[in-house]
Structure formats: structure tokens, C-alpha cells
Amino acid sequence: xxxxxxxxxxxxxxxxxxxxxxxxxxxxxxxxxxxxxxxxxxxxxxxxxxxxxxxxxxxxxxxxxxxxxxxxxxxxxxxxxxxxxxxxxxxxxxxxxxxxxxxxxxxxxxxxxxxxxxxxxxxxxxxxxxxxxxxxxxxxxxxxxxxxxxxxxxxxxxxxxxxxxxxxxxxxxxxxxxxxxxxxxxxxxxxxxxxxxxxxxxxxxxxxxxxxxxxxxxxxxxxxxxxxxxxxxxxxxxxxxxxxxxxxxxxxxxxxxxxxxxxxxxxxxxxxxxx
Amino acid sequence: xxxxxxxxxxxxxxxxxxxxxxxxxxxxxxxxxxxxxxxxxxxxxxxxxxxxxxxxxxxxxxxxxxxxxxxxxxxxxxxxxxxxxxxxxxxxxxxxxxxxxxxxxxxxxxxxxxxxxxxxxxxxxxxxxxxxxxxxxxxxxxxxxxxxxxxxxxxxxxxxxxxxxxxxxxxxxxxxxxxxxxxxxxxxxxxxxxxxxxxxxxxxxxxxxxxxxxxxxxxxxxxxxxxxxxxxxxxxxxxxxxxxxxxxxxxxxxxxxxxxxxxxxxxxxxxxxxxxxxxxxxxxxxxxxxxxxxxxxxxxxxxxxxxxxxxxxxxxxxxxxxxxxxxxxxxxxxxxxxxxxxxxxxxxxxxxxxxxxxxxxxxxxxxxxxxxxxxxxxxxxxxxxxxxxxxxxxxxxxxxxxxxxxxxxxxxxxxxxxxxxxxxxxxxxxxxxxxxxxxxxxxxxxxxxxxxxxxxxxxxxxxxxxxxxxxxxxxxxxxxxxxxxxxxxxxxxxxxxxxxxxxxxxxxxxxxxxxxxxxxxxxxxxxxxxxxxxxxxxxxxxxxxxxxxxxxxxxxxxxxxxxxxxxxxxxxxxxxxxxxxxxxxxxxxx
Numbered sequence: 001x002x003x004x005x006x007x008x009x010x011x012x013x014x015x016x017x018x019x020x021x022x023x024x025x026x027x028x029x030x031x032x033x034x035x036x037x038x039x040x041x042x043x044x045x046x047x048x049x050x051x052x053x054x055x056x057x058x059x060x061x062x063x064x065x066x067x068x069x070x071x072x073x074x075x076x077x078x079x080x081x082x083x084x085x086x087x088x089x090x091x092x093x094x095x096x097x098x099x100x101x102x103x104x105x106x107x108x109x110x111x112x113x114x115x116x117x118x119x120x121x122x123x124x125x126x127x128x129x130x131x132x133x134x135x136x137x138x139x140x141x142x143x144x145x146x147x148x149x150x151x152x153x154x155x156x157x158x159x160x161x162x163x164x165x166x167x168x169x170x171x172x173x174x175x176x177x178x179x180x181x182x183x184x185x186x187x188x189x190x191x192x193x194x195x196x197x198x199x200x201x202x203x204x205x206x207x208x209x210x211x212x213x214x215x216x217x218x219x220x221x222x223x224x225x226x227x228x229x230x231x232x233x234x235x236x237x238x239x240x241x242x243x244x245x246x247x248x249x250x251x252x253x254x255x256x257x258x259x260x261x262x263x264x265x266x267x268x269x270x271x272x273x274x275x
Numbered sequence: 276x277x278x279x280x281x282x283x284x285x286x287x288x289x290x291x292x293x294x295x296x297x298x299x300x301x302x303x304x305x306x307x308x309x310x311x312x313x314x315x316x317x318x319x320x321x322x323x324x325x326x327x328x329x330x331x332x333x334x335x336x337x338x339x340x341x342x343x344x345x346x347x348x349x350x351x352x353x354x355x356x357x358x359x360x361x362x363x364x365x366x367x368x369x370x371x372x373x374x375x376x377x378x379x380x381x382x383x384x385x386x387x388x389x390x391x392x393x394x395x396x397x398x399x400x401x402x403x404x405x406x407x408x409x410x411x412x413x414x415x416x417x418x419x420x421x422x423x424x425x426x427x428x429x430x431x432x433x434x435x436x437x438x439x440x441x442x443x444x445x446x447x448x449x450x451x452x453x454x455x456x457x458x459x460x461x462x463x464x465x466x467x468x469x470x471x472x473x474x475x476x477x478x479x480x481x482x483x484x485x486x487x488x489x490x491x492x493x494x495x496x497x498x499x500x501x502x503x504x505x506x507x508x509x510x511x512x513x514x515x516x517x518x519x520x521x522x523x524x525x526x527x528x529x530x531x532x533x534x535x536x537x538x539x540x541x542x543x544x545x546x547x548x549x550x551x552x553x554x555x556x557x558x559x560x561x562x563x564x565x566x567x568x569x570x571x572x573x574x575x576x577x578x579x580x581x582x583x584x585x586x587x588x589x590x591x592x593x594x595x596x597x598x599x600x601x602x603x604x605x606x607x608x609x610x611x612x613x614x615x616x617x618x619x620x621x622x623x624x625x626x627x628x629x630x631x632x633x634x635x636x637x638x639x640x641x642x643x644x645x646x647x648x649x650x651x652x653x654x655x656x657x658x659x660x661x662x663x664x665x666x667x668x669x670x671x672x673x674x675x676x677x678x679x680x681x682x683x684x685x686x687x688x689x690x691x692x693x694x695x696x697x698x699x700x701x702x703x704x705x706x707x708x709x710x711x712x713x714x715x716x717x718x719x720x721x722x723x724x725x726x727x728x729x730x731x732x733x734x735x736x737x738x739x740x741x742x743x744x745x746x747x748x749x750x751x752x753x754x755x756x757x758x759x760x761x762x763x764x765x766x767x768x769x770x771x772x773x774x775x776x777x778x779x780x781x782x783x784x785x786x787x788x789x790x791x792x793x794x795x796x797x798x799x800x801x802x803x804x805x806x807x808x809x810x811x812x813x814x815x816x817x818x819x820x821x822x823x824x825x826x827x828x829x830x831x832x833x834x835x836x837x838x839x840x841x842x843x844x845x846x847x848x849x850x851x852x853x854x855x856x857x858x859x860x861x862x863x864x865x
Contacts, residue, residue: 163638164646167708170602171658172631181657185648 007264013257020251024071031064036219044237054239056229065221066243072222073251076137076206077199083141084202085195088148093179095149096156107153110146118143119208126214133216136209140202151194155187189266196259200252207248223248277444277477278304278327282339285322285331285501296322298501299339304445309471309478311488311509313524314498315727320481323498324447328364329356344444362392365438366447370454371430375422381406382418385437392441405440406433408473410466426818428459432466439474449481456589457754458815460487461798467491483728485528486757486800489513490807497521509804527732529761531799532806535780538764542579545613546716546748547601549576552610554596554772558823566823570596572772573610578716583742583749585763585780587756587795591822593772594752598718601750603630615715632662635709639721641701645693651704652689655679658711678707682737699730703737710741717742718750723758735762756799760784768792771822771830778854788856788865790835791815829858837864 023030032052039059047054053062095106122139129135159165160183168182209215210224211231218225223244230240285297297319304310314320325331327341327348340350343363348356368374376384385402393401399418406414409432422430431451438446448467452460468491471478480488488495488509495512497505497520505518516522554571571593578584578601586594599605600612603619603626612619615633617626635658638644645654655675659666676686682703693701702722709717722738723731735758742749753759759766760780767777768791776789787793794815801807817834820826829835832842837860849861858864 163640163644166604167636167638167644167705168646168657170604170631170634170636171712172628172661173657174661177661181649182646186646 007261009257010261010264013254013259013261016250016254017258020070020074020254023067024074027067027071031061031067033061033064035060035064035068035221037061044233046237047239053243054237056226056237056240057233062226062239062243065226066223066247069221069223069226069244070247070251072133072216072220073203073206073248076133076140077202077255079137080140080144080202080206081195081198083138084145084198085148085191087141088145089152089184089191091145092149092152093156093184096153096160097175097179097183099157103153106149110149113143113146119205122205122209123212123214126209131209131214131217133220136206136215140205144198144202144205147198148191148194151190152187155190156183159183159186189263192266193259193263196255196262200255200259203248203252203255207244276303277306278302278341278343280323280327280339280341283323283326283341284338285319285326286336286338287334288336295319295501296335297326300498300501300503302496302503304477304479306444307471307475307477309480309491309493311480311482311492311495312498313482313485313488313495315483315524315729317500318498319501320498321449322501324366324449324479324481327356328360328366328447329354330360330366361388361443362441363443364445364447365441365443366449367431367434367438367451369450371427371434372422374434375430377422380419380421381425381433384422385433385440388437388441401440402436405436408439408470409433409436410469411436426459427455428462428818431455431459431463435463435466435470439470439476442474443476445477445479447479447481450483451480452487453482453484457756458589458794458798459818461800464491464800484800485513485524485728486802486807489800489802489804492804497524513802513804523729525802527729528802529732529757530801531757531760531784531796532801533760534785535760535763538780539582540764540779542582542748542764544580545577546580546582546615547576547578548613549574549601549607550611550613551575552600552607552612554593554600554605555608568823569772569825570822571600571607574769574772574774575610576767576774576777578748578750580715580748581742581746582765583751583763585759585766586750586752586769587754587759587766588769589754589795589819591771591819592769593822594769595720596772597769598636598720598750598752601716602634602636602718603627632712633715635712635714635717637702637705637709637717637719637722640725641698641705642693644705645701645708647693650690650692651675651679654693654704655708655711658708662712674711678711679704681710681741682707697730698726699734702726702730702734706734706737706741710745713745714747716748716750718752720752721754722751724753724755731758738762756784756796768795771819771825773830773857774855775831775857776854782853786852786865788851788854788861789831789858790837790864791831 037060041059042055043059044057045051045055051061051063053066056062091106095103121143125139126135165178165182168178206215206222207224207227210222211228213228215224216222226244227241234241280300280302283297283300284295287294287296300323312320326337337349338351341348343359347353348359382402386398389398389401402418403414406417411417411429411432425433452463455463464487467478480492482488492509495507495509496503497512499520505512505516505521512521513525516525551573552571553569553573556568556570557565558568560566574597586597588594600607606619606621614626614630617623619626652675655678656671659671659674679685679688684700684703696704723734726734751759751763763780765779766783767774768789770791776783776787776792783792784796787796815834820830820833828843829846832838841859845859846857847859848855848857851861851865
């Protein structure tokens with residue numbers, strides 16, 4: 001753990017992410033109001049002691065909505081990246097291990113996927129399906145695995161010629177064993193680092209979709225749709241856009257810092273210092 | 276005195292306290308002297324020289340002082356080393372490929388140096404002269420070539436030229452021949468020997484190989500763990516070393532000119548029998564066309580039960596491809612290969628199962644031969660689990676511990692990771708892994724090349740004892756002829772995928788028959804200044820041709836001193852005494 005806490009940047013990444021986790025888990029206890037309670041008497045109130053982040057156009061407490069919104073951001077990030085990592089690692093491992101035609105087919109498929117602007121692909125898919133949080137997570141996951149595939153494939157290709165892989169192969173280790181015991185564990189570092197960095201971009205994509213009204217549907221709150229509501233009042237109710245914007249920025253930054261820190265931590269050469 | 280160093284220490288701050296890379300050394304260099312600094316990895320030989328040219332990393336702390344021609348190079352508070360770098364003190368490094376910028380032609384590279392130090396002179400002329408001085412053939416056309424178009428030896432010549440064209444007073448050469456093949460190494464050593472007499476430059480030659488400097492040094496300094504342990508004339512150091520470390524170092528060098536006394540000749544049971552096998556690769560040339568690379572050509576060899584067969588040759592001669600085919604990792608494209616009496620081909624998967632158990636491999640770099648994320652117990656037990664998955668845990672651990680014990684390590688190693696061991700210990704663990712299944716054949720691909728000289732001997736002895744214990748056959752691949760001489764029973768010499776000579780070890784080294792073998796053996800430096808200084812090297816010129824689109828006839832003919840017109844079209848295998856020689860004139864020239 002020493003390495004994680006030694007670097008102040010990594011440490012702040014950990015603190016940010018732990019804070020977001022804490023908020024997401026304890027949102028019902030932390031929020032002063034019901035996030036969906038409409039109070040016509042307190043529309044568009046600026047931040048004050050009773051409403052930390054003011055109220056929105058329907059008189060709902062922005063602070064409470066923000067706390068509940070963190071759950072969506074977190075969930076979308078983790079599930080979408082989980083799907084992308086599993087698909088990406090699987091295809092990348094097969095391409096990098098077997099090479100030849102299989103590799104060519106998988107990589108050309110990756111090229112095709114990459115040539116489609118992801119955001120518009122997601123928009124198109126969402127347009128056909130009912131926009132719900134689960135659909136969003138699945139669609140983001142299904143359209144963002146290509147980076148992981150390329151990475152795992154490249155890692156496998158370079159590891160393939162290492163002497164310990166040759167040694168295991170000469171000794172008769174099966175393909176499955178070679179992949180699961182020798183190649184995957186040694187490619188884990190970049191996979192984990194890109195996954196954590198990928199969460200950041202998934203959070204951004206979800207915010208973008210919700211902002212366009214195709215993401216999380218009202219009355220459920222997410223940072224993205226709070227931002228959308230805010231755009232109508234941006235000239236006289238700055239708090240509606242500022243706080244969700246800041247929250248997204250800080251969370252994305254937190255994941256990025258954590259990702260960088262993990263890169264150092266997962267180097268096996270540091271194993272002793274960790275004990 | 277052109278250089279004097281007093282009380283030099285180089286230290287690094289680490290988590291475990293201060294590390295002394297160089298520990299209080301005094302050193303001096305006379306004008307026109309060639310000084311050899313000899314030591315193993317971590318002895319501080321490179322660190323001490325980097326301090327002189329001011330190229331130490333920023334976190335290094337220097338103590339002591341150094342003077343160049345009575346001018347201050349550095350002391351505690353001032354560091355003027357940079358002002359002398361290049362024009363007064365030049366340095367060349369081990370790997371000439373990485374020392375040259377791949378994007379610049381030779382003329383452009385060297386021009387950059389001149390632009391800084393001699394901006395007003397005719398650069399083309401200076402460069403051409405410098406290239407001619409290091410005996411680069413056809414220097415004018417080489418000026419416009421890129422580094423990748425030159426061979427390793429030529430690149431190192433270019434590096435030497437780039438330093439010498441500024442006429443520095445000191446040339447520091449850090450392992451300049453270590454990355455080169457033996458015959459190329461001999462060419463570079465001969466060049467340095469010539470240069471010594473022609474120019475007014477003192478040379479500091481850093482090396483781990485006592486043989487290399489025996490013939491060219493005026494004085495030898497031996498370093499160990501940052502300290503100078505012995506200093507003196509080469510005759511004194513080589514023949515009457517005083518310090519125990521020097522004695523150990525000298526004793527551990529295998530000699531190519533000493534008979535191998537424990538070799539065996541006859542091995543009645545054959546483990547492997549290769550009959551005229553070839554291995555060809557197709558290399559993509561364009562979208563639809565291929566070139567054929569012949570990595571191994573018409574090789575016939577036999578490996579008897581308990582035999583150690585040496586395979587010798589320079590880089591790219593097909594040694595490793597041959598080894599892979601004997602482990603059935605690849606299959607010959609022509610010819611018949613029989614392993615344990617069964618024919619090896621892609622259809623024979625039952626043989627593959629057998630070889631996976633009975634043929635084990637040991638590679639050059641022990642650290643990268645082990646999965647860095649597995650501990651020693653998992654690494655050593657892997658072969659057992661693979662071949663007998665039903666073993667119980669306790670008996671596996673017992674076997675692992677006994678294997679560790681056999682290679683001289685104890686059970687405290689079980690839960691540690693490869694990077695926690697030294698290179699020598701790692702190679703022991705790799706050997707232990709190869710022994711787990713009690714194989715009949717062990718293929719050793721340069722097993723000691725990456726180890727320090729003093730550790731090599733122990734590892735080799737370990738290999739030999741173990742071979743005796745389990746009566747395994749060893750295929751011993753090496754470019755180091757001295758090691759091969761002391762270890763192997765029979766030897767085959769390969770050149771461009773072909774076996775050019777095959778004989779028992781003493782026959783081959785005492786009376787080599789093929790012109791290539793002769794040149795190869797003559798090029799090995801002998802760690803004895805009396806012998807090495809007298810040897811007038813008959814150098815082999817040029818470089819091997821590309822293995823793609825080989826010329827007809829004898830592929831060595833272009834470089835051969837004995838060639839005639841017939842060699843270009845014909846090549847036959849002849850038996851001379853007990854050696855098999857692939858040379859049409861073998862009988863005439865011997």
C-alpha cells in the first residue's frame with residue numbers, strides 16, 4: 001500500500017473515488033430531501049444553508065439529486081467497463097495467441113468498429129431501444145471494447161516470444177494454461193489500468209447521453225440529466241450547471257489518477273515493498 | 276600523466292541506505308597507454324569512467340577529484356567534465372546499433388559531432404579520412420548509408436571513427452566487442468591494436484573478458500564491488516595474480532587452447548538422429564510473393580544417449596532453429612528427423628507428447644525464462660502438474676525441494692519470485708525446472724552467455740554433474756568456443772544453416788579442417804598475454820551473405836582464403852581423419 005499513499009496524486013485519486021463510492025452507497029441517509037419531491041414554492045433557489053446546491057426548475061433539491069445521481073454514474077462506469085473489458089480481453093487474447101487468419105479477422109472487425117463514431121452508434125442503438133439505464137450500460141460496453149482488444153493483442157504478441165512462454169510451450173502446457181497462467185497474468189497491469197481509465201470515459205459518455213435526453217429518464221436523476229435541466233436556466237441559475245459539471249470533472253479526474261497509480265503498484269518488481 | 280583520479284567514489288541514495296557503485300579508487304593513465312579495466316557486472320568499471328566524461332545520472336553523488344592533463348575535470352564542488360567530453364575524451368559503448376541514430380546517414384551522424392566541435396572545417400573530408408582510418412572498405416559510399424545497412428562490425432568501426440576524428444587524448448571503450456561475433460571481435464581488436472601505434476590517443480578498455488584485453492593492454496586494473504583489487508602489467512596479472520579475486524577470475528576462464536580431458540567418444544544408443552534435414556521459412560515480399568529463407572540446410576547429426584553435442588556458429592547460423600526442431604516445436608521441411616526412434620512430423624502428435632516430457636530446454640537469459648508473476652514453487656511444479664495432474668500436493672512439494680537441493684538452493688526459495696534472485700541463481704532454478712521430469716535430452720541454448728565469468732564455471736559444472744546423474748544427452752549451443760571446448764564430447768560448426776565441420780572436441784579444436792573453423796578458432800582471444808601478443812591474426816574478411824537467395828556452391832567461398840573456381844559451383848562432404856568437412860578442397864589444404 002505504501003506506493004499508493006506515497007504519491008500525493010494517487011492518494012487524491014483514491015480519496016476522490018472512495019468519497020464517490022461512499023456517497024453512492026449512503027445516498028439515502030446523506031440526502032436532506034427526497035430527490036424527486038417537487039416543491040413549487042421553492043423554484044430555482046440559489047445555494048443556501050437549507051439547499052446546499054440550490055433547487056431546480058421544479059423546486060427539487062439539487063444536492064439530494066446529485067447524491068442519488070452518483071449511483072448512476074458509478075454503476076454505469078463499472079458495468080459498462082466490465083462488459084468492455086471481458087469482450088476486449090477475450091478477443092484480444094485469441095487474436096494475439098493464435099495470430100494468422102483469426103488475428104486478421106478479429107482485427108479487421110476492430111477496425112470497422114473503430115471507424116464508426118461511437119457516440120453516434122450509441123445514439124442510433126438507443127433510438128431503437130427504450131432508453132433505460134441498463135440498455136445504456138450494455139450499449140456503452142458493446143461499443144468500447146476495441147481499445148482493450150488492441151492492447152491485449154499487442155501485449156500477447158510481445159509476450160509470446162518471451163523465453164518463459166517458449167519454455168512452458170516446450171514442456172507441453174496447453175493453450176488454455178499458456179493463456180490463463182502465463183500470458184494473462186503478465187498482461188494484467190495494462191488491462192487494469194485501461195479499465196480504470198475507461199470508467200472515466202464511460203462516465204462521460206453516460207453524462208453526454210443523459211444530457212441529450214437519451215440516457216437516464218426522469219424522474220430518476222443522473223449528473224447528466226441535472227446538467228440538461230440546467231441548460232434552460234443557465235443565464236440565471238448557474239448552480240444547476242456548475243455542480244454536476246464539477247462532479248463529473250472531479251470523478252473522471254479521480255479515476256484517471258487512480259489508474260496512473262495502479263500502473264506503478266501492479267509492477268511485480270514492487271512486490272516486496274508491498275509486504 | 277594524462278589522467279589522474281584520486282579518491283573517486285560514486286554513490287547512490289536508495290531506500291536501503293547508501294550504495295557505493297565506486298568506492299574510493301585511485302587511477303592514473305599515461306600518454307599513449309592502453310589501460311584495461313576488468314570486472315564483472317556491478318564492479319563499478321563503467322560508473323567510474325562515466326564520471327570522467329560527466330555522463331553519470333543526476334542522482335549520482337561523486338566524491339574525490341580527477342585531473343586531465345593537470346586541468347581539473349571535477350572535484351567535490353566543481354564539475355568541468357562536460358567541457359572535455361568529445362574533443363579531449365571520447366567514449367564508445369557496447370552496442371553500436373543503439374549508439375547510432377537510425378534516421379541519419381553516417382555522414383550526417385558524424386557531421387553533427389563536427390558541427391559542435393569543428394564548425395568551420397570541411398566535414399566531408401574529415402569524415403572520409405576518419406572512416407578510412409578505421410579501415411572501412413569503400414568508405415566514400417558508406418558515408419551515404421544508414422546504420423541498418425551496415426553490419427555490426429562496421430557500425431562499431433563507425434563509432435570508433437566518430438570518436439577519433441576529433442583526435443581526443445583519451446578513448447574510453449566500454450565493452451566494445453561484447454555484442455559482436457568472435458570473428459568480428461577479432462577484427463575490431465586488431466583495429467584497436469593498429470590504431471594504438473598510429474595515433475597519440477590513450478585507450479581505456481572496459482571489459483568483463485580477460486581474454487579480450489590480453490593482447491592489447493599495457494596495464495590491467497581488476498575491479499570488484501567498486502574497489503580496485505589488483506593492478507599491474509598483464510604478464511603479472513595473468514601469470515601470477517596476487518589477490519584471491521583475480522586468482523578466482525583467471526582460474527574460471529575456460530581456455531580454447533587446452534585439451535578437454537573428460538570427453539567421451541562413442542555413444543551406442545541414439546536419442547536423436549537427423550538425416551539431411553532442412554528448415555525453410557517463407558518471408559513475405561509483397562502481397563503475393565515470397566522469399567525463401569533457408570534457416571537450416573541439409574543438416575545430418577546424431578545425438579547419443581549421454582552425449583554432449585556442441586553446436587557452434589555465429590549469430591544467424593541456424594543454431595536456435597535446429598534446437599527448436601529437436602524439441603518438436605517446429606518440424607523440418609525436408610529430410611528425416613528421428614527422435615527416440617520415431618519420425619518427427621506434424622502428424623505424429625504422440626511423439627510430441629513424448630518430447631514435451633523427455634526433451635527440455637534451457638535458454639540464454641534465465642530471468643526471462645521464468646514467469647515473473649509465479650513464485651519458485653509454482654515455476655518448478657508446473658512441469659509436474661502438466662504431465663501428471665493427479666499428483667498430491669505434498670509429494671509435489673517434496674520433489675520441488677529435492678530439485679532445489681540438487682542445484683544448491685534450499686527451501687527458503689519456494690515462495691520467492693524470480694527477480695529476487697541473481698542471474699546465477701536464476702539459471703540454477705531454470706536447470707532445476709528442466710530436471711523435474713528427468714528428461715532424456717536437454718537443449719541448452721547459450722546457457723551461460725548472460726552470466727558473469729566466475730558464475731559460469733559453477734553453472735557449467737552443475738550441468739555436467741547432473742548430466743552424469745541422469746545420463747541425459749545435452750545439445751549445447753554456444754557462440755563461446757572456449758566453453759564448448761571444455762564441455763562437449765562432439766562438436767558441429769554451423770555456417771549459414773549448414774554444418775561445415777563435425778568432429779570430436781579435441782580433434783576439432785586441435786586440427787580444424789574447414790577454413791571457416793580455422794578462422795573461427797583463431798579468432799578466439801586467449802587469456803595469456805604472451806601468446807595473444809604474438810599471434811598474427813589471419814583475419815577473415817567481410818560478413819556472411821544474407822540467408823535469403825544464397826549463392827550456389829559453397830556459401831563460405833566469398834570469404835575463404837583457399838577458394839578456387841570450383842568452390843563457386845560445388846560443395847561436397849568429405850571425411851578427413853575422423854572429421855566430416857563440407858569443403859571440396861578439404862584434403863588438399865590439410
